[in-house]
Amino acid sequence: MTSLLRILAGILIGTVAGGLLSLITHFVPPLYTLFYPLISVIRSTPVASFIILAYLWIGRDSLPTFISVLLVLPVVWANLHEALGAVDRDLLDMAKVFRFSPWQKLRRVYLPAVVPAFLASCRSSVGLAWKAGIAAEVLTVPALSIGRQLSDAKLYLESVDLFAWTLTVILLSLLLELCMLGIMKGLRSRRGANDSRQNRCVSPAEVIHEQ
Numbered sequence: 001m002t003s004l005l006r007i008l009a010g011i012l013i014g015t016v017a018g019g020l021l022s023l024i025t026h027f028v029p030p031l032y033t034l035f036y037p038l039i040s041v042i043r044s045t046p047v048a049s050f051i052i053l054a055y056l057w058i059g060r061d062s063l064p065t066f067i068s069v070l071l072v073l074p075v076v077w078a079n080l081h082e083a084l085g086a087v088d089r090d091l092l093d094m095a096k097v098f099r100f101s102p103w104q105k106l107r108r109v110y111l112p113a114v115v116p117a118f119l120a121s122c123r124s125s126v127g128l129a130w131k132a133g134i135a136a137e138v139l140t141v142p143a144l145s146i147g148r149q150l151s152d153a154k155l156y157l158e159s160v161d162l163f164a165w166t167l168t169v170i171l172l173s174l175l176l177e178l179c180m181l182g183i184m185k186g187l188r189s190r191r192g193a194n195d196s197r198q199n200r201c202v203s204p205a206e207v208i209h210e211q
Contacts (some may be wrong), residue, residue, distance in 0.1 A: 003064065004147040007078035007133035007168070010068025011126060017069065018076025025077075026084040041076045043146060051136045060140040064147070066128040067136040075125040076118070084110065126180050128174050 018144020025032035042050075050070055051063065058066055087110060095105045146165060153161035 002144045003134065003137060006064045006145075007068045007130055010065040010133060011072050011129050012127065013065070014069040014072025014125070015076050015122060018073040018121075019080055021073070022077045022080035022084060026081055032081070039074050039077060042070055043078075047071070047132045047135060048139075048209075051139050055140055060142040063140050064133040064136045064142070064145070068133045071129045071132045072125040075128070076121045079117040079121035080114055083114040087113045123177070123180050126176050127173060130169075130176055134169055 021035065024063075025035055025038045047067065051067060054063055054066055091109045093107075095109050101106065134147050137145040138151050139147075141148040146169060149165045150162065150169075152158070153165060
């Protein structure tokens, strides 16, 4: 349970940070030039290297969370930044003509465009973050963790325990993916139910009615 909470915290922090960073770098282009090399380095550096380097400055209990953040943030940032850049220019022009407020523009134009990319990035990054978080635990052996159990089983040649904990990791990974698929299905159903409303939102009639 401790391992799950640590890694889920990292996934949540990485998702929020990646989403905020994508907004900032989209609306302030010079910051994209500033952050892009850093994010590229994070994406291309082996996870094991990050674990070893981060272990020098970060406590072993916080390291799995930190590594999970590093795995999730670049994926979410890249997908959302690309989705924001691909928003239909005609819709943006219409929002400008009919004087959408920033909140209206975000909710009615940008949000429908980025939701599919956000869901896809979450699905792909959850599994990566889980495996990287467990790997960090194996290398740093924090207390009350699955990684510590795996490390002890390897150290004492307890093959039964090793297979049992490996199976636990696999099952928890599948559970996380099923939960993510369930969330995605629910959001897609809700989005489908609101499609007609979202389509009307960019029409002049509804804009005038709201204003």
